[in-house]
Amino acid sequence: MYPYKQIIDRARNGRTAVYPKASDSSRLSIMGAKITGEFKRFPTMEDILIVPPxxxxxRLEKSIDLLVREPVFFDVELAGKLGGFHVSMPLVQSSMGxxxxxxxxxxxxxxxxALEGIIYGIGENVAATWGYETRKVKSQPCLKERILAYFENFHGKGGVVIQQNEEDAQSELWNRLYSDPDLTQFFEDGFIAFEIKGGQGAKAGMGGERYIDRKTALxxxxTYYIHPDPEMVEQERYERHSAPDIFTEEILRNRIIKMKNDYPNAKIWLKVGPYRDLARVLEIAGDTGVDCLSIDGKEGGTGMSPSVAMSHVGLPILACIALISEQKKKYPRTDVIISGRMMSGADLVKAMALGMNGIAMGRPFLISGYSFRFAERYLASELYRKKLIAKIAMKIRKPNEQSVQLIRNFVETIRIEAQLLTAGLGKYDLKKLSKEDLATVSEQIATMLDIPSIYSQKEMFVKPLIVA
Amino acid sequence: MQQNINSNSLESYLEQFTTDIATITSQPVFQEIYEIYDLISQSMRTYLVSQGFLEFKPPLIGPVTDPGTRGAKQVAIDYYGKEYKFMSSGILYKQLLSISRKMAGKEGKIFFFADNLRLEPLETANTDRHLAEFIQVDLEIVDADHHQAMDVAEGLVSYLHQEMKKYEAKLKPIWEFFEPLSSQRGLRKRESLPEIVGAFKRYTHAEAVDLLQTYIGENPDVVKEIQQRFGVKASRLSPKSEIPWEYEWLLSHIHDEPFFIYDYPKGARGFYDRESPQQPGILMDFDLIFPHGYGEAISGAAREFEVSKVIPRMKESGESLQKYRWYLEFLKKHGQPTAGFGIGLERAVRYFCGLPSIFLALPYPRVPGVFSA
Structure with missing residues (x-):
């Protein structure tokens, strides 16, 4: 089960959600650390601990800098560069479609x-489904509303990442954006990236699936593979399938080169699922000068995926990190971010310490934005996994300005936690984190990620100077 | 020439094309340009017909047109409920027609006077040689490669020079009228048209980049000048990619005669430009560049014609295969080698008339992002 309650709590309560509430007896944390958990089939970020010295x-250096006081957590620098943009924090809202x-x-x-200064992703099929600059459906925003909502609130930190899939390519979405006079300045100033989509974590290797109604099917x-054929069979609901894009090493390499030629002012991002050939993907991305490689682990969220894919397909994010760690050192100019069940400042700190350049997340933004009162009860129901629950939540209340605050609250908790944890490690810049700050409960992970295992006799974090 | 216009900048000319077209187009200097436009069109037709080319009327719309390059957007229309595209270039149809001529036992040489529509990115408004709507004289030859297509281009452009030489007396006043603006826009002052004797220079892309790098080495100040002129921040010159506009201008500026650049690295061009079987990563394509700063006139190439080559190339461009259904089915059954090129008619007019910017060649210019009548 996805821990939706934690997200709602963060969205509603903002920075106070960083700490346990005395009144809330359901929180194990009030009695100390949670040491038992639900059954997991494979290790996740939770199997890694942050180990301060x-x-x-x-910390001493920082206090000399500050001169008049000891450093505290809010002295931790989170801002930097990510994927060709200046950001307030290396947290990305995943490209959602x-x-x-x-x-x-x-x-x-x-x-x-935009107000938080973080990168905002736009997934595929948005213009095709809801319109480019005029609404196809009165009640539903079109693509440019997303983009302009971002830039109207933009303060110089962050950026917008936009995907185009095969169906978008039919109407040449990127060309349209690139030649749109409203956006020229943002391209010239380097605030927009185009993201090639090479799959996602919840259905690695597979195309897109959705249910659509009869009118849409016709x-x-x-453009899509519709089952059954709406001209032959009349029913309420149809399956809409889109084919996975086709890549070979040569195709990927040349597509990136072509994009750099066609859109010299756009940053180039590449999003991929948790594939076994990730190391090669990073090599090609690095060679061709991709600004950011975004890897979605099998833990990643989805609008709709075959259950069999979520159970049996793809690599968990820790395995992805291990797969690329050698190549990562060779290509310092290509940033790598990870996604898939990322939801706290701890995830950000762990990802940075493991050598990643940031994290992306999707579901927390969705849940936060809908975290009005009473939403929780619906989100708790079994319906959650089919996303229907969010539809019910939507009926309770439509997103509004309050959603902005709910999401900002959530983002603030990530910021504070990342600062608390980093300061706890005696470091005052997220970029200073390294593997020395981590340990794991599993010897396998220790070997794989080259970090200490806390129960291993052989491994010592810091050896004493005098050994008896 | 008596003129009732008083324009000292391109912006004010453009302004007049958006406010009072009748006044501006009725000026003698513009009427002279329109006459040259017609003469150039006629000369092109005469030459191509004399070389055995058959003219076809190009399609205006179709289920697919060749993909825009460098970020240009196509224009879609609702065709009885289906999306059709206005032609951004008729390459796919040229291939079809030249092959069908050959299949019928005729000479597989055809040409179009094709109206093309490309919603170019706004950055092209500064190049002085991009229009959203323009005419391309587009030809295709069966059983030819890019070198043979270059031979035809050379013949055509030499012929145009020879014909226009006859009209130098008519051209001179136009040159003089626009000279102050033309030199501001980086075009060399012209006393007469170049005398074409013999073949045009042909540089491979790698040689052209070398030539530029050598020139920059000897004239380091030029880098700053072109960056200022084109408003670009850093040098974008690389042997692995297309020659950026600002460097193409430089190359054009330092030449006295038209010349070719061929064998570009794969990357920027469409999927239909054939990749060299002998040199993977190199395309069998070419550009013809006008001298004196006027820049690219012609783009051409040998075509990919095997589906096993075309499909991966389409995927490299992120294209949808479904969209190209008729074309892929045609290639599978009838694909065979062809080569061809397109010459921008307004670019030729600009060059021969010595115009500071291409939009001056047309009475109702479509400058990217400018709303003229």
């Missing part, structure tokens, strides 16, 4: 991300 020379629930919220999320029958 007593001796913290960087056309599902109606998300689409309603998307412009508010854009505003929240409209889309030439």
């Amino acid at each position: 007593l001796f913290t020379p960087q 056309s599902p109606d629930v998300w689409n309603l919220l998307a412009p508010y999320a854009a505003k929240a991300c 409209e889309l029958k030439d």
